[in-house]
Amino acid sequence: MSLYKNQPLKIYNTLTSEKNTFVPLHQGHVGMYVCGPTVYSNVHLGNVRTFMSFDVIYRYLIHLGYNVRYVRNITDAGHLTDDGDIENDRFVKQSRLEKLEPMEIVQKYTVDFHKVLEKFNFLPPNIEPTATGHIIEQIELTQKLIDDGFAYESHGSVYFDVMEYNKRGFNYGELSNRNIEELFANTRDLDGQNEKKNPQDFALWKNASPAHIMRWPSPWGYGFPGWHLECTAMSTKYLGEKFDIHGGGMDLKFPHHECEVAQGKACNGTSPVNYWMHTNMLTMNGQRMSKSTGNYILPMELIEGENNFFEKAFSPNIVRFCFLQAHYRSVLDISNEAMVASEKGYNRLMEAISLIKDLKPSSDSSFDVNAWQQSCYDAMNDDFNTPILIAQLFEITRIINLVNDGKETLTTDDINIVSKTINDFAFNILGLKNEMSSGNNAEKLSGVVQMLIEMRNEARANKNWALSDEIRDRLAALEIHLKDGKEGTTFTL
Numbered sequence: 015m016s017l018y019k020n021q022p023l024k025i026y027n028t029l030t031s032e033k034n035t036f037v038p039l040h041q042g043h044v045g046m047y048v049c050g051p052t053v054y055s056n057v058h059l060g061n062v063r064t065f066m067s068f069d070v071i072y073r074y075l076i077h078l079g080y081n082v083r084y085v086r087n088i089t090d091a092g093h094l095t096d097d098g099d100i101e102n103d104r105f106v107k108q109s110r111l112e113k114l115e116p117m118e119i120v121q122k123y124t125v126d127f128h129k130v131l132e133k134f135n136f137l138p139p140n141i142e143p144t145a146t147g148h149i150i151e152q153i154e155l156t157q158k159l160i161d162d163g164f165a166y167e168s169h170g171s172v173y174f175d176v177m178e179y180n181k182r183g184f185n186y187g188e189l190s191n192r193n194i195e196e197l198f199a200n201t202r203d204l205d206g207q208n209e210k211k212n213p214q215d216f217a218l219w220k221n222a223s224p225a226h227i228m229r230w231p232s233p234w235g236y237g238f239p240g241w242h243l244e245c246t247a248m249s250t251k252y253l254g255e256k257f258d259i260h261g262g263g264m265d266l267k268f269p270h271h272e273c274e275v276a277q278g279k280a281c282n283g284t285s286p287v288n289y290w291m292h293t294n295m296l297t298m299n300g301q302r303m304s305k306s307t308g309n310y311i312l313p314m315e316l317i318e319g320e321n322n323f324f325e326k327a328f329s330p331n332i333v334r335f336c337f338l339q340a341h342y343r344s345v346l347d348i349s350n351e352a353m354v355a356s357e358k359g360y361n362r363l364m365e366a367i368s369l370i371k372d373l374k375p376s377s378d379s380s381f382d383v384n385a386w387q388q389s390c391y392d393a394m395n396d397d398f399n400t401p402i403l404i405a406q407l408f409e410i411t412r413i414i415n416l417v418n419d420g421k422e423t424l425t426t427d428d429i430n431i432v433s434k435t436i437n438d439f440a441f442n443i444l445g446l447k448n449e450m451s452s453g454n455n456a457e458k459l460s461g462v463v464q465m466l467i468e469m470r471n472e473a474r475a476n477k478n479w480a481l482s483d484e485i486r487d488r489l490a491a492l493e494i495h496l497k498d499g500k501e502g503t504t505f506t507l
Contacts, residue, residue: 016042016079023078025259026343026397028267028290029189033397036289038258044075044082045257047249047287049266050142052089053123054104057130059348060296060303062313064263066334066445067293067342067398069136071261073443074394085252086139087245088127090120091146091228091238103238106227116228120146130313133330135445141252145244149230152239152247155281156218156232164280168209170221170235176214179276186214189275189290190268216273218243242273250278250286260287267292297347298323324350328357331447335360338400338444358493359408363440364450366411369418370433376423381413383428387435400444407440463494467503470496 023036038044048068051057065086075082109116145152156172159165165174176186180194187194197214217240222229229236239247249257255278262271271290278286295302301309311321319327328336336356340346386406393402410432416422424432440446466485473481486496489505497504 018042018078018080021078021391021395023395024397025289025291027288028292029285029287031191034289036258038080039256039288042079042081044080044259045253046072046075046082046084046259046261047245047253047257048084048086048139048260049245049262049270050087050089051123051127052104053120053127054108055123056312056314057123057127058303059298059311059313059316060263062130062134063296063337063346064261064293065131065136066134066337068261068291069445070338070400070443071259071291071398072137072139073445074398077438077443083141083253084139085141085143085249087248088120088124088142088144089241089244090117090124090144091244103226103228109227133313133317134334135330135447137445143248143252145239145248148244148247148251149239151251152243153219153232155243155247155277156239159218159277159280162280165218166211167234170237171209171217172219172234173210173215174218174273174276174280175211176216176276177212179280184276184279186276187272189272192268192272216240216242216269218277242270243277245270246274246277246281246286249274250281255282256284256286256288258287259289259291261291261293264292264294291342293342294345297345299349300347324353328353329449331449332357332360334444335404335446339404341397341399341401343397359404360446361450361493363407363411364448366414367436367440367448368450369414370429370436373414373417373424373429375426375429377425378423379425379428380423381428383424383431386410386413387431390435390439394439394443403439403444407436410436463489463505467496467505471503 024033025036026032027034046068048065050065051061068084068086072082072084106116109119112119114122156165159174160167160172163175164179165172176194179186185194187197194214219232219234219239220237221235222237224236226236226238228238230238249260260271260274267290271292275285275287278284297303298309298311301307303310311323313333315321316324316333317327317330332353333356336348336353337346339356339359386409390403390406393399393406396402413422413424414432417424441448466489470482470485473479473485489496494505
């Protein structure tokens with residue numbers, strides 16, 4: 015039996031502003047689309063946080079037994095955050111800056127994106143479509159919106175008619191909870207606004223001059239697709255006119271996702287997505303990350319230690335553990351102190367995991383393992399609450415240490431349940447790796463510490479207490495703690 019039948023899941027739905035019980039359109043199957051990167055520069059840590067959140071969501075849905083089709087696109091053309099001067103095209107600007115062809119820019123930063131996500135142990139999506147690979151679909155979608163009266167051509171560009179959309183009983187602004195009159199009142203004066211019937215109309219297709227590098231033929235002349243249209247074309251192509259989950263950062267809620275809702279409803283008469291999910295922002299040292307202020311760090315700079323913000327390099331595993339200690343809908347602030355604390359917590363968890371195989375079973379248990387296991391599911395079933403899940407993992411860490419010290423008892427069956435549950439949640443769902451138990455470095459570290467323990471034992475046998483204490487204290491300064499017990503000396507990191 016699939017786990018999802020006995021593990022009811024609730025998801026916070028931006029569209030309803032509340033947690034809704036998750037019921038997929040097709041039993042046992044989930045269609046999920048996440049807005050991917052715009053590949054004109056290195057992927058930043060905020061992106062990593064968003065994609066990590068959906069990586070965990072993807073992993074948990076698979077664990078529950080769902081057959082998931084996960085689509086995450088690559089935006090490699092047409093990313094205009096407004097409908098003004100097309101010279102603001104990020105790919106064109108970056109290609110001029112680096113003196114490369116636009117598709118060289120795309121390839122360079124797509125490769126960077128994949129390398130970074132691989133470092134953080136992300137599962138790849140099932141489909142990773144590109145905007146440039148779906149120009150035909152976008153032209154066809156634009157033509158349909160024109161034919162149905164929801165769009166109009168102006169000077170070689172095509173715009174979505176927001177007022178017409180609302181006149182037909184729809185509500186532009188429903189996802190972001192905005193009022194159409196307020197939107198009109200707050201519209202900035204941008205280049206190209208004179209081409210529109212109304213200031214809130216958004217581009218489906220933009221006319222491009224002969225000098226514009228990225229341009230394609232269309233019924234309205236040479237141009238390129240609007241950013242919002244790209245995701246509608248790709249999501250519906252691979253997931254259908256209506257699908258289960260659409261995700262992205264909260265900065266995409268308006269206008270990007272709002273426009274996707276409008277395009278989907280205008281084309282098909284129904285809301286394209288049942289559950290809209292948005293991740294919150296990432297800050298550093300209590301401030302928003304920004305290149306202009308200098309409060310900014312790239313993922314590789316963090317994990318390689320090449321920065322002025324953190325005292326040392328932190329492995330992708332530690333960064334991942336740190337990120338997942340905040341709920342995806344909460345602001346996450348990273349700092350040197352937070353990363354050091356995460357490293358200690360991660361090491362404590364991995365130490366406990368390493369003890370499981372050597373635990374001595376008893377005839378009965380003093381701890382309710384089944385209730386603890388369900389608490390792990392309860393955390394994830396409550397809108398993928400990873401910080402609560404991690405708290406439950408620390409709870410079982412405490413129990414493992416007590417059993418190891420002979421202060422609690424577990425049966426063989428319960429030890430097996432603990433082992434399997436930790437493997438499922440820590441490794442398969444949270445996507446952590448056990449750095450302490452794999453690789454030559456871990457073995458070398460263990461060997462060196464064991465050698466020092468032997469030297470300390472010899473010093474104690476010779477009543478050389480000064481040397482014995484020095485070995486213990488210097489290891490402690492490196493956060494390697496010795497513990498003397500009846501069966502000898504052990505160490506923890």
